Amino acid sequence: xxxxxxLMLLVAVPALARGDAWTxxxxxxxxxxxxxxxxxxxxxRLDGDAVYFGDDALPPGLADAARxxxxxxxxxxxxELPRRLNPHPGATPKVVVAAPVSSDFGLTVTAPPxxxxxxxxxxxxAPTPEPLAWAVLRGPSADGPWxxxxxxxxxxxxxxxxxxxxxxxxxxxxxxYWYRVVxxxxxxxxxxxxxxxxxxxxxxxxxxxxxEGRPIAVWFKTSPGSLMLLAxxxxxxxxxxxxxxxxxxxxxxxIRRIPGIDAIEEGIGRATEMGKPVLYVPGxxxxxxxxxxxxxxxxxQVSKTVAEYQTDIIVSCCIPIVREVADEVVKAGFYQAxxxxxxxxxxxxxxxxxxxxxxxxxxxxxxREKPATNLYLGRFFAESLILAExxxxxxxxxxxxxxxxxxxxxxxxxxDYTLIGEELFAVSAYLSGDPRLVSSLxxxxxxxxxxxAAIVVGTVTVTLGSSFVQxxxxxxxx
Amino acid sequence: xxxxxxxxxNMDRRWIFAGMALAxxxxxxxxxxxxxxxxxxxxxxxxxxEALPTGSTVFISADFDPASRPELEPFFRANxxxxxxxDIKIVMATLWEFAPPIAVPITEEIAAAHxxxxxxxxxxxxxxxxxELAIKSIGENIPKTFPTDSRGTPVGEIAVMNGIKQAKxxxxxxxVSAGFPGTREYVLQIQGQYDLKIASACTAVSGPDYIPFYxxxxxxxxxxxxxxxxxxxKLVWAESEPPKGTRKxxxxxxxxxxxxxxxxxxxxxxxxIAYFLTRPKEVSDx
Amino acid sequence: MRSTVPLIxxxxxxxFMVFEFFIPHWGYHWVTAEFxxxxxxxxxxxxxxxxxxxxxxNLPKVINRDEDWGYKLIMLISLFxxxxxxxxxxxxxxxxxxxxxxxxxxxxFTPLNATMFALLAFYIASAAFRAFRAxxxxxxxLLVAACVVMVARVPLGENLPFIGEKLPQFMNWIMDVPxxxxxxxxxxxxxxxxxxxGLRVILGLERSHLGGE
Numbered sequence: 001x002x003x004x005x006x007l008m009l010l011v012a013v014p015a016l017a018r019g020d021a022w023t024x025x026x027x028x029x030x031x032x033x034x035x036x037x038x039x040x041x042x043x044x045r046l047d048g049d050a051v052y053f054g055d056d057a058l059p060p061g062l063a064d065a066a067r068x069x070x071x072x073x074x075x076x077x078x079x080e081l082p083r084r085l086n087p088h089p090g091a092t093p094k095v096v097v098a099a100p101v102s103s104d105f106g107l108t109v110t111a112p113p114x115x116x117x118x119x120x121x122x123x124x125x126a127p128t129p130e131p132l133a134w135a136v137l138r139g140p141s142a143d144g145p146w147x148x149x150x151x152x153x154x155x156x157x158x159x160x161x162x163x164x165x166x167x168x169x170x171x172x173x174x175x176x177y178w179y180r181v182v183x184x185x186x187x188x189x190x191x192x193x194x195x196x197x198x199x200x201x202x203x204x205x206x207x208x209x210x211x212e213g214r215p216i217a218v219w220f221k222t223s224p225g226s227l228m229l230l231a232x233x234x235x236x237x238x239x240x241x242x243x244x245x246x247x248x249x250x251x252x253x254x255i256r257r258i259p260g261i262d263a264i265e266e267g268i269g270r271a272t273e274m275g276k277p278v279l280y281v282p283g284x285x286x287x288x289x290x291x292x293x294x295x296x297x298x299x300x301q302v303s304k305t306v307a308e309y310q311t312d313i314i315v316s317c318c319i320p321i322v323r324e325v326a327d328e329v330v331k332a333g334f335y336q337a338x339x340x341x342x343x344x345x346x347x348x349x350x351x352x353x354x355x356x357x358x359x360x361x362x363x364x365x366x367x368r369e370k371p372a373t374n375l376y377l378g379r380f381f382a383e384s385l386i387l388a389e390x391x392x393x394x395x396x397x398x399x400x401x402x403x404x405x406x407x408x409x410x411x412x413x414x415x416d417y418t419l420i421g422e423e424l425f426a427v428s429a430y431l432s433g434d435p436r437l438v439s440s441l442x443x444x445x446x447x448x449x450x451x452x453a454a455i456v457v458g459t460v461t462v463t464l465g466s467s468f469v470q471x472x473x474x475x476x477x478x
Numbered sequence: 479x480x481x482x483x484x485x486x487x488n489m490d491r492r493w494i495f496a497g498m499a500l501a502x503x504x505x506x507x508x509x510x511x512x513x514x515x516x517x518x519x520x521x522x523x524x525x526x527x528e529a530l531p532t533g534s535t536v537f538i539s540a541d542f543d544p545a546s547r548p549e550l551e552p553f554f555r556a557n558x559x560x561x562x563x564x565d566i567k568i569v570m571a572t573l574w575e576f577a578p579p580i581a582v583p584i585t586e587e588i589a590a591a592h593x594x595x596x597x598x599x600x601x602x603x604x605x606x607x608x609x610e611l612a613i614k615s616i617g618e619n620i621p622k623t624f625p626t627d628s629r630g631t632p633v634g635e636i637a638v639m640n641g642i643k644q645a646k647x648x649x650x651x652x653x654v655s656a657g658f659p660g661t662r663e664y665v666l667q668i669q670g671q672y673d674l675k676i677a678s679a680c681t682a683v684s685g686p687d688y689i690p691f692y693x694x695x696x697x698x699x700x701x702x703x704x705x706x707x708x709x710x711x712k713l714v715w716a717e718s719e720p721p722k723g724t725r726k727x728x729x730x731x732x733x734x735x736x737x738x739x740x741x742x743x744x745x746x747x748x749x750x751i752a753y754f755l756t757r758p759k760e761v762s763d764x
Numbered sequence: 765m766r767s768t769v770p771l772i773x774x775x776x777x778x779x780f781m782v783f784e785f786f787i788p789h790w791g792y793h794w795v796t797a798e799f800x801x802x803x804x805x806x807x808x809x810x811x812x813x814x815x816x817x818x819x820x821x822n823l824p825k826v827i828n829r830d831e832d833w834g835y836k837l838i839m840l841i842s843l844f845x846x847x848x849x850x851x852x853x854x855x856x857x858x859x860x861x862x863x864x865x866x867x868x869x870x871x872x873f874t875p876l877n878a879t880m881f882a883l884l885a886f887y888i889a890s891a892a893f894r895a896f897r898a899x900x901x902x903x904x905x906l907l908v909a910a911c912v913v914m915v916a917r918v919p920l921g922e923n924l925p926f927i928g929e930k931l932p933q934f935m936n937w938i939m940d941v942p943x944x945x946x947x948x949x950x951x952x953x954x955x956x957x958x959x960x961x962g963l964r965v966i967l968g969l970e971r972s973h974l975g976g977e
Contacts, residue, residue, distance in 0.1 A: 114788055115788055116788040116789060116790045116793060117788075117789060117790045118790050150641055150643070151641070152640060152641040153641075161646070163618070163619070163643075163644070167622065168790055168791075168794050169794070173790065217788070217789045217790055217791070218788050218789065219787060219788075219789050220786060220787060221786050221787075221788060226785075226786055229785075229786075230786055232959075233782070233959060233963070236956075236959055236960060236963055237963050237967065240960070240963060240964070240967065240969065241967070244969065285658070286609075286807065287807070288803065290958040290961060290962060291958075293961065293962075293965065294957075294958075294961050297961070297965070297970055297972050299972075300972025301972055304972075319807075319810075320807075320810035320811050320812075320813055320814025320815075320817075321806060321807045321810035321813075323810075323813075323814060323817060324810055324813055329972070332972075332974070333972075346820065346821050349817065349818075349821050350813075350814040350817045350818060351818075353811075353814070354877075355545075356545060356876070356877050356880035356881065357876075359880060360880060364832070364835065368831055368832060381657050381658065382545065382657070382683070382881060382884065383880075385884055385887050385888060385891060386880065386883055386884065386887060388891075389887040389890065389891060392891075392894075393491075403950070403954035403957070403958070405686075405687060405947050405950050405951070406683045406684055406686070406687055408950075410888075410891070412895070413888075413891040413892060413894075413895035413896070414887075414891045414895070420950060421950040421951075421953045421954040421957065422953040422954050422956060422957030423957075424954075424957070425954070425957030425958060425960060425961045426957065428961075428970060428972060429964075432972065436969050437964065437969060437970065440960050440963070440964050440969060441960070443960065444956045444957060444959070444960040447956055447959075448952075448953065448956055451952060451956070491890040491893075494886070494889050494890045494893055495886040495889070495890070497889075498885060498886050498889045499886075502885070511919075512919035512920055512922070512923045513919065513922070513923065514918075514919035514922055515922060515932065517936075543877065544873065544874040544875075544877040544878050544881075545877045545878055545880065545881035546881070547874075547878065548878075576869075576873070576877075579866060579869050579870070608804065611800060611804075682917075686939060686943050686944075686947065687947060689939060689940065689943070689944055690944050690947065690948060693940070693944065703917075705917050705918065732918060732919060733918075733919060735917075735918045736918045736919060736920035738885070739914045739915060739917070739918050739920070740915075740920060741889070742888070742889050742892055742893075742914060743911050743914055743915060745889060745892065745893045746892055746893060746896045746907065746910075746911065747911075749893050749894075749896070749897065750896070750897060750898050750907070753897050753898075754898075
């Protein structure tokens with residue numbers, strides 16, 4: 001008898017709530033729940049938390065049966081559901097008898113600001129009672145056909161961000177999309193291939209009329225933070241060109257000497273005197289990292305100097321493509337110095353792309369080839385100290401330069417000279433002595449002064465309660 | 479005396495290595511335990527996990543390798559136990575190619591101890607090359623980034639992936655990070671854009687680098703190195719025992735560090751004493 | 765011409781990629797994503813060149829019995845053994861216990877990797893002993909800060925008499941205030957340096973990577 005009552009509940013409630021005849025999808029959902037309840041005569045539970053019934057749509061007998069069900073549940077009738085219908089094992093179930101969910105959700109669909117044209121933001125108001133879950137449907141027109149974007153937003157959810165397409169090559173974004181949100185009164189069954197899942201979901205809840213949304217693809221970010229950043233970059237570029245022009249006109253640019261950079265040429269001289277090679281390690285990061293790029297620029301200057309001093313340079317590379325670029329740079333340096341015959345292709349070596357294997361290989365080079373000068377210029381990680389200590393044991397002069405703050409202490413402890421952060425990016429300008437490159441250092445120095453001023457002004461204004469400067473430097477997300 | 483002090487300053491570093499070896503071995507053989515407090519950053523991480531609703535799903539990016547295993551495996555084990563205990567589901571992936579052979583067996587072991595089922599309670603999506611690009615891709619579209627899990631099952635057929643499309647579908651992301659790519663890249667690439675809650679467990683060397691992110695609210699918790707892992711173990715297993723096959727590794731190891739750190743400090747101290755006693759008085763400091 | 769064409773390509777592609785940050789439109793990102801994929805393909809292709817370079821450099825040394833030729837022979841054998849195991853066993857093979865690749869990982873790679881990392885503990889002791897001398901005021905401040913942090917990071921520090929309670933607080937102050945200030949300033953300076961370097965390359969001011977004039 002109890003099973004029959006439950007069957008009646010399951011079959012009758014959705015139909016009564018909607019006032020329509022049962023569709024095949026509703027029958028399937030009900031059958032699934034019935035199978036669950038038939039497992040040892042256990043009570044029904046949906047979502048581990050609540051069962052919703054349309055109270056005023058139930059005939060009196062079924063409403064009494066629902067309340068009887070609640071009483072039994074409150075008395076602690078044990079429930080076991082298949083996992084996919086019971087995602088909250090151990091949660092205390094409750095049964096709620098509630099009115100049907102209305103379908104007036106006040107859905108709005110808007111385009112986020114400064115967007116790529118692939119996102120829309122949905123927002124709606126909370127209905128009474130709160131549904132079990134929400135489904136979001138998207139279609140090309142107000143009449144569909146509908147695609148299910150998501151079917152398991154939790155009940156309290158009142159907004160959702162939709163990415164209309166994740167592969168613009170396969171599916172170009174449209175000018176507009178139509179949305180419906182469905183307040184689900186029961187957990188949807190698993191999607192069956194070929195099934196009209198959107199129709200199933202619509203049958204299981206109340207959905208709003210379709211609302212149109214138009215994604216807006218913005219061509220240029222105009223937030224204060226983005227404009228400030230662009231201004232800074234253009235400012236550096238413009239000042240570079242200005243100072244370059246002044247340098248061409250003969251104006252002298254003085255920059256403070258950095259002992260570590262001066263030591264590079266001294267180290268190359270030392271290597272020549274001792275008849276030993278120079279070891280150059282451009283870091284272990286990919287070619288696209290700016291520190292590796294800076295290292296390649298420095299390598300160009302260093303290899304030219306090495307060729308002029310008629311000594312050897314060994315370049316130990318962790319990334320294969322860095323090895324290819326380094327090889328070309330070293331070759332160009334030797335050619336530029338007028339010593340193409342001295343270029344040795346096998347001195348630019350790929351060791352291993354695995355960090356510690358590379359470290360062990362480079363240590364092997366240090367032990368065997370006994371370089372007089374070691375240059376570690378680029379991005380390093382944990383292998384930095386191992387390399388530097390091995391070089392120390394070999395009694396090499398060691399000059400390191402990195403913007404990787406975590407490794408600076410190790411280099412400072414183990415190397416003779418360490419170039420910190422931006423000093424690495426200044427090396428190629430220093431070594432070349434080219435006034436145009438030196439002038440670019442002055443440009444970045446002026447911008448640094450601006451940054452310092454902005455920090456001071458910003459700190460004062462924020463302390464006084466104004467957020468103007470803060471807003472000016474905040475770059476909004478996409 | 480002067481010669482002795484000079485020889486001390488210039489001693490063969492193998493003596494220093496031998497001393498360090500003893501400083502590690504002695505506390506391993508004769509453990510001495512000290513009480514330690516829990517850092518606010520580790521507490522925040524613990525609280526972030528405690529605040530997760532039962533049945534929710536988190537994303538773990540297990541980005542470490544054998545070299546960093548001693549520092550990060552203890553946290554990883556404690557975190558998995560913490561999550562499974564709260565019936566929280568796990569979607570795991572990695573940006574480091576040498577992580578899967580470590581991360582997967584550990585997760586299988588702890589999941590089995592909790593009776594958790596692969597595909598229903600946790601899934602390993604695999605290794606994704608591309609570093610920052612992979613992270614951006616995870617932020618945008620996870621099923622596109624990982625069309626199948628590491629066993630070749632399409633993600634659409636995996637129960638734990640139901641409803642998961644992007645990183646922001648997770649209430650919490652946990653990054654067990656040994657370096658690059660890791661926490662910094664997650665914060666810079668996707669944290670702000672999607673307003674994600676990210677917690678990080680990192681090596682001791684990287685800890686100072688990530689403190690600014692924690693202070694700025696970009697990380698909800700931070701566990702740095704062995705001490706951080708030990709503090710997290712203390713919180714997770716304050717009133718329970720680790721699952722079978724897991725020990726309080728960091729708690730044991732952090733007490734070994736006591737003598738190691740003391741040894742380095744004493745070396746520095748005596749080195750400076752010898753330096754001052756042998757320094758020529760007429761040489762001026764630079 | 766030989767250096768002009770690369771400079772022109774660098775200029776236009778460089779500017780195009782810089783403006784990616786400021787132009788959110790999906791069409792623009794579609795093109796930049798293509799460029800990035802080309803870069804990834806080139807980098808992947810370079811692995812083959814790296815393999816060739818490894819063999820080219822080391823095989824003659826084995827054949828000629830140069831210094832340490834035995835290590836190079838082991839390296840070449842390991843290289844082709846691992847390459848073969850990876851190619852034949854694939855992704856799953858790496859994660860399934862019992863496969864040869866996993867065996868190599870567990871019993872060769874992992875111990876070697878862990879050993880190299882463990883060297884750091886010894887090297888930092890010898891580097892600290894050598895480098896941490898109170899030669900001047902700045903070096904003394906560095907020395908004291910390092911010792912405070914080292915002691916306070918382990919349980920021993922919290923249990924020291926008299927200073928045990930205050931030491932972790934002082935350590936946290938060092939980490940939260942001067943440490944963060946210094947790191948942020950290094951970060952800002954490095955970022956500006958990176959911008960300047962990037963612009964130098966894009967604007968063609970820096971040409972040493974092309975061979976110069």
